[in-house]
Structure formats: structure tokens, C-alpha cells
Amino acid sequence: MKAEEYTEDRRGCPVKGNAYPVLVLCVGNPLMGDDGVGVELAKRLQERDYGPLVQVEEGGTLGMTLLPLLEDANTVILVDAVKTGAAPGTLVTRSKEELPRHFSCVISPHQIGMKEVLGAAQLCGTLPRAITLVGVEAAHTDFCQPMSAEVRAAMPQALELIENLIARAVEDCADRENAHA
Numbered sequence: 001m002k003a004e005e006y007t008e009d010r011r012g013c014p015v016k017g018n019a020y021p022v023l024v025l026c027v028g029n030p031l032m033g034d035d036g037v038g039v040e041l042a043k044r045l046q047e048r049d050y051g052p053l054v055q056v057e058e059g060g061t062l063g064m065t066l067l068p069l070l071e072d073a074n075t076v077i078l079v080d081a082v083k084t085g086a087a088p089g090t091l092v093t094r095s096k097e098e099l100p101r102h103f104s105c106v107i108s109p110h111q112i113g114m115k116e117v118l119g120a121a122q123l124c125g126t127l128p129r130a131i132t133l134v135g136v137e138a139a140h141t142d143f144c145q146p147m148s149a150e151v152r153a154a155m156p157q158a159l160e161l162i163e164n165l166i167a168r169a170v171e172d173c174a175d176r177e178n179a180h181a
Contacts, residue, residue: 020055022169023073023128024162025066027059027080027114033145034088034138038079040147041158048163053170066117071126075169077162078114081151082135089137089150091158096131130169134162 024045030036042058050056055073059066070076078099082092099118121127136158139148 020053020072021074021173022050022054022077022166023069023075024054024056024077024079024166025059025069026057027061027066027078029061032141032143034136034148034151035081035141036147037081037136037138037151037155037158041079041155041162044155044159045162050166051170053173054166063114064117064120066114067120070117070121070128071124073128074173075130076128076132077165077169078131078133079158079162080114080133080135081138081141082133083138083141084135086137087150088139088148089154091154091161092133092135092137093161094133094135096127099131099133130172132165134158134165 024042026038026042026045028035028038030039039058039060042056045056046058055069057066057069059069084090084092086092118127118131136151136154139150
């Protein structure tokens, strides 16, 4: 079996192999209170059909094992709990350029992994074209505590924001595809 050479045209639009142009990657640890918001949002997002260009993955605390998912995506929507000093339940978005600064403030073990995953993708030249972090401000990330009421109440608004970002990413993908046609 001859391996195909990996080239830029093999990532993103159109879907080739297991690649999805739009990846919604939800991370977190449900055993750590509000840090489980990403996992909970992944479950809700996976109940919906966004079409063949979109993949929703629950990345939990998998760290570097998430690298292949990122490498095949053109656009990534990263969903996680955050600690920025805002009121609990506040939705926070960060662009690709702002992520290194965001991940320097660690609230749980998986964030070390996300910083390393993004760094590895950058070093390999496979960092997705667009990355947006959708964060939900955590009230607490205590071990074996339930999710706070503030974070739970923010979930419908977070779902709406994520779905808007998905729609925009799919539209952008179609626009790029049509420009190359």
C-alpha cells in the first residue's frame, strides 16, 4: 500500500478521508465541577445533525491524542470552561491569536494538554486556519462537585453561540470551495 503525500489541499474543504472542515472540540473534566461544561455541551451538540462538513468531538482530558483531529480540521471551535475573572456563567470567546495567553492560566490538568496540542500542531504546520475558543466562566472546579447553577444556566446561550459559529464556518467553507471552482 502506497502512502499518499500529505499536502495542504488534503485538509479542510472538501472532506477527504476522515477530515472534517469544521471541528467542534469540547474538552473538560466532568469530575471537576464546572470544568465539565465542555463535555456536557458536546453531548447536546452530538444530538444534532450539522451535515457532513461538521464533526463534534468530546475530547475530555485526552491532551496530545487530540492532535490528529486538529490536523485535519480547517476551522476549530474549542469549547471549555475558563477562568478570566468574569462572573460565573459568562460566555467568553477568544481568537486563535489569543489562545496562548488564555492557556497560560491553568484551571485543570487537560489545559496543559491543549496548550501542548496547539503548539505541536503549529510546529508541524498543521494548525487549523481558524480557531475560536468558546469558554464558559467557571464558578468552581472542585473535585467531585456538581456543576454550578450559573454555568448550567449559561448552557443554552453557549449552545446558540456555538451553533452560530458552526453556521458561519460552514458558510465560509462553502465560499472558499466556490472560489476555487
